[in-house]
Amino acid sequence: MEHLLGTGVSKGIAIGSVLIKQEHTSDYKNKSITDVEQEWERFNTARDSAKKQLEELFNQSKQSIGEKEAQIFEAHILIVEDQELAELIKTQIFNQKKNAEWAVHEAAEHFAALLESLGDEYIRERAHDIRDVAARIIRILTGADKHDLPEVDKPCIIAAKDLLPGEMVHISKDKVLGIVTEAGSKTSHTAILAKAMGIPAIVGVAGLLEKLNDSDTVILDEVEGKILINPDSDTLKNYNRKLELLEIKRKELEGFKxxxxxxxxxxxxxxxxxxxxxxxxxxxxxxxxxxxxxxxxxxxxxxxxxxxxxxxxxxxxxxxxxxxxxxxxxxxxxxxxxxxxxxxxxxxxxxxxxxxxxxxxxxxxxxxxxxxxxxxxxxxxxxxxxxxxxxxxxxxxxxxxxxxxxxxxxxxxxxxxxxxxxxxxxxxxxxxxxxxxxxxxxxxxxxxxxxxxxxxxxxxxxxxxxxxxxxxxxxxxxxxxxxxxxxxxxxxxxxxxxxxxxxxxxxxxxxxxxxxxxxxxxxxxxxxxxxxxxxxxxxxSKQEMQKVVEDVLKLKTAQEIEEYLLSL
Amino acid sequence: MIEIKFEITNNEGLHARPASEFSKAAMKYKSDIKVHKNDDEKAFNPKSILSIMSMGAVKGDILKIQITGADEEAAIEDLKAILEGFDK
CATH class of the missing domain: 3.20.20.60 (Phosphoenolpyruvate-binding domains)
Known part of the structure; x- marks a missing residue:
């Protein structure tokens, strides 16, 4: 049984089978085409889907994460709709007789390079946005977007290099038992959002994706910041018991709301x-x-x-x-x-x-x-x-x-x-x-x-x-x-x-x-x-605790104090 | 066709936020709109945020805006107001 260490985001345990989020690739093949009209149509269809995806992301993130994060997608929508970008893609397809993937890439690089050459830092950063949008359209064209976030049909633990805010909004608490990522720290987006959603998460786990395979059984122990891969039956039993106890405790605490x-x-x-x-x-x-x-x-x-x-x-x-x-x-x-x-x-x-x-x-x-x-x-x-x-x-x-x-x-x-x-x-x-x-x-x-x-x-x-x-x-x-x-x-x-x-x-x-x-x-x-x-x-009772204070202040070491307080 | 000239006096030029507001406003009109910077031959398309941002207009640049179409009057008023708004 192997184990990996990372940073636990809050205190909890999750046990389940792993679903790995593949890094989506925007690789494509550079092809020559003959039917330019058809290729232009392909691009337009992909552009419409990209726009729809972004609008969904915009609405979801506005509700579940916040106005600020949503703005990223709003900026992306403006780029997807951009007339000049589309015009340049059209020219590339019709003049070069190349596939839409290539044309999108070329046109996006053209504008990205133009913006990067300017003085305004904010405008220079928009070059990233253009490349992001181009990658999205290319993924739609090649069909690579189909396995963007894995379909979650049964409860599982999601493992990923990193999860973007746009992906976090897709995660539902009923289906996702836990999250474990290679990137991130206690204060990263993933950590804070997971904590806010009450999903156990361990972030910053070096070498995670090399060690994990889809459907592996893992235990996330947030207290220890530990991930146990394919645990033996004793360990599993042990953790199932811990999980039950946590569940009992959680139910009991619910009553205090x-x-x-x-x-x-x-x-x-x-x-x-x-x-x-x-x-x-x-x-x-x-x-x-x-x-x-x-x-x-x-x-x-x-x-x-x-x-x-x-x-x-x-x-x-x-x-x-x-x-x-x-x-x-x-x-x-x-x-x-x-x-x-x-x-x-x-x-x-x-x-x-x-x-x-x-x-x-x-x-x-x-x-x-x-x-x-x-x-x-x-x-x-x-x-x-x-x-x-x-x-x-x-x-x-x-x-x-x-x-x-x-x-x-x-x-x-x-x-x-x-x-x-x-x-x-x-x-x-x-x-x-x-x-x-x-x-x-x-x-x-x-x-x-x-x-x-x-x-x-x-x-x-x-x-x-x-x-x-x-x-x-x-x-x-x-x-x-x-x-x-x-x-x-x-x-x-x-x-x-x-x-x-x-x-x-x-x-x-x-x-x-x-x-x-x-x-x-x-x-x-x-x-x-x-x-x-x-x-x-x-x-x-506060009155009794006032006496405790007097006693504690007489003790000489941290250990004595800890033991005394535990004995209360 | 209507044409106006407008000098950018804002220290930060036509940076990202104004550029996108300018662009969003231009998109509301059917008229054909072109922007030239400092009488350059190259025309930029204000209905494209990428085109306007890549123009890289800075303080002191003079923008020549040409509008042709049925709603040109309304468009020129609107765009002028937006540019003046940024130049405070």
Whole structure:
């Protein structure tokens, strides 16, 4: 039994037979023809089918993924319909007496080369679109499009090099048990969409398609990020049992969807959702998210070839606010640094990216870029309860500077007569020990705190969480970190502001009781953690947990704390 | 036939978004429409987005638009308004 490793997108298991999505080829044979009229007709028929395919993709993606992704197909439709392109194809067929496939290829290359020679970067990129459209028409002409996405007639696990947004919209949750791809990372399109659809997925699996054959039986273990190929009967039995248990648990948790999130002693605990793409919203709402505690906006920047425009961002923030219908939507401004590849930003590689120009520091350096985002956020703020969160704060001057820039933009909007919410709440991530220690100073400048545990652990223990050699240091139960968290919550409350948490610890059922005891106001987590968190809240009493806090703070090591919390 | 001349004063020229709006507008009319850049002989077809984008019109270029057909009056007004809109 062979196994492969990749990145699990959320927590789940899938067992089933594999269906491999073949890479479609737009290869064709170069042929001479005699009946030019007939060849021209062939092209016109193929063009009509291509147009129909694109219109379908446009409508489907608009509904299931979003306006932005749909625009790609709208641009493709314009090209398919283009008069001059068709004219050139006709000339090629009639004058050269060659087949339509060749003529389409030649004509598309002609225009692609023309556009590539121009100065405007956006226009140069349209060359890709032309080649995409040509490849689609050629596939229709040669019949290669027939096996585009495999026909799914019985439940299966789809394996592919990569799945495009246009292909993801064809995937139905009833027929597809799981998805496994060679390309992708936790933040790639496939990963985020699979997560939003609640389909187990493992991405970034090197060598996947070499090892897999159609109809192989595989097990996707998302927790371990592992794919087991043709497992022996014991393993299979074992996993079937796990799957059953998960199913039982899932059914039990379903019952918590409509329950209030209240402790046994009647204290309401706010459970919010984390999101990176608007595609995740329906799932969050369905799982009872009472607000959005963290909208990571990086995804808008990392998934395209140029920075998202003000209008595009405005639409996304507005839609999010409207869908949440007045509930809190905390949107974190761009949080990236030198460890991310975003070609159009031209970020310098840094020796120490995690201690470098990242988060708010980069926002100050790339102020023009950041201002576009702030304008979009402020404009959208009248459509619901949007709150702005600043990432990676370490000194109070950063908060003041950010607020001054925001005031500038408010004044700008005012002079242009554009509406915005003047009282928009501004908060900060507390994720550096420096910010935690001066929480009192920062609290007097902002409306809320949100504790980012992942970075807070990393910076407090001076430990790179990705380095396996020092993994003993990285623990959610680290006593220094827990003391800091207590300090942040207490200080926030002394200054009358709300304290939330949006790191992974917020969705960890072992820690939720402790944080409830500390008085944390809001827990923000991934969709898949929400119902279990609600169940945990339902089973504890805040008063009892306050005693637990006292006990935990007396313990000396992460291990002792973990064991104690597990014994509750 | 009606003819107008229009100078591009927008810093970014007739880039992708304006080009596609211009093209979409041109497609609404039955009249034959031709665009020449700086009196070049080559005529571009505004009803084709690829043709308009490949024209590569930048700031300072003068576009000569010629329209012939039954709805030429309406077409010229519309296209002029669109170009002026971009040139703000």
């Amino acid at each position: 409509d329950k209030e999130s209240v402790t046994k002693d009647g204290v309401e605990v706010e459970l919010y959702g984390n999101m990176a793409s608007i595609a995740e919203l329906p799932g969050l709402i369905d799982n009872g998210a009472m607000g959005i505690g963290l909208f990571r906006t990086e995804f808008l920047y990392t998934t395209q070839t140029s920075a998202p425009s003000e209008e595009e961002q405005f639409q996304i923030y507005k839609q999010t606010a409207e869908k949440m219908a007045g509930k809190t939507v905390i949107i974190r401004t761009l949080d990236i640094g030198g460890d991310k590849e975003i070609p159009y930003l031209g970020l310098e590689k840094e020796e120490n990216p995690f201690l470098g120009c990242r988060g708010i520091r980069l926002c100050f350096e790339k102020q023009e870029l950041w201002k576009v985002q702030l304008r979009a956020l402020l404009r959208a703020s009248v459509y619901g309860n949007i709150q702005i969160m600043l990432p990676m704060i370490s000194v109070v001057e950063e908060v003041r500077r950010a607020k001054a820039i925001m005031d500038e933009i408010k004044a700008e909007l005012k002079s242009e007569g554009i509406e915005y919410n003047d009282g928009i709440e501004i908060g900060v991530m507390i994720e550096t020990p420096a910010a935690a220690i001066i929480a009192d100073v920062i609290a007097s400048e902002v409306d809320f705190f949100s504790i980012g545990t992942n970075d807070l652990i990393q910076y407090t223990t001076a430990c790179d969480r990705m380095n396996p050699r020092i993994s003993y240091l990285y623990s959610q139960f680290n006593p220094s970190v827990l003391r800091l968290i207590k300090h942040i919550i207490d200080t926030g409350h002394q200054h009358g502001i709300k304290v939330g948490m949006c790191g992974e610890a917020a969705g960890d059922v072992r820690l939720i009781p402790l944080f409830v005891g500390m008085g944390l106001d809001e827990f923000s987590m991934n969709t898949s953690a929400l119902l279990e968190a609600k169940k945990t809240v339902d089973q504890i």
